[in-house]
Amino acid sequence: MRYVELQRFQKHPEWFDKKTRSIYLPPEASRKKKRTMRERYVYLSTQGLIHVENFILYVDATPTREVLDNTLSFWGKKAGLGKISVKTFRKTWESWLVVSYPNALSLIAMSQGHTLFTAMNHYLNLPFTDEDVKEIKVRTAGWSGFRGDENVL
Secondary structure: OOHHHHHHHHHOHHHEEOOOOEEEEOHHHOOOOOOOOOOEEEEOOHHHHHHHHHHHHHOOOOOOHHHHHHHHHHHHHHOOOOOOOHHHHHHHHHHHHHHHOHHHHHHHHHHHOOOHHHHHHHHOOOOOOHHHHHHHHHHOOOHHHOOOOOOOO
């Protein structure tokens, strides 16, 4: 989800549904002017489910976007990774989902709040190695309850 949506979710943990492995984002969660969808469900992987539960239990406050962007940029450069920003995580996650669940492209796009065109234009056909794909599939395992080989939508 977008960082501002995460901050709003923190104030509304009732949006999380463990049974459906999702976070419901109502219209007030995102005030982005050019948003594609007024409301949506953000589906979680097995690891994501655990992290969201811990986030609800243990994180008292999130830093402002500017503070987080500056911190990530500093450490990214220091580690030789270049500029990292809050958006980096969301973009990486979507590209990983597209690699792991190619038959669920429509569902991935909707979960991210994107159109199918945006998902295909930006995240399909990225040059991951076979080794990268193996690691990515471990990290995305169980996303929305799928194995990865089912035809979805």
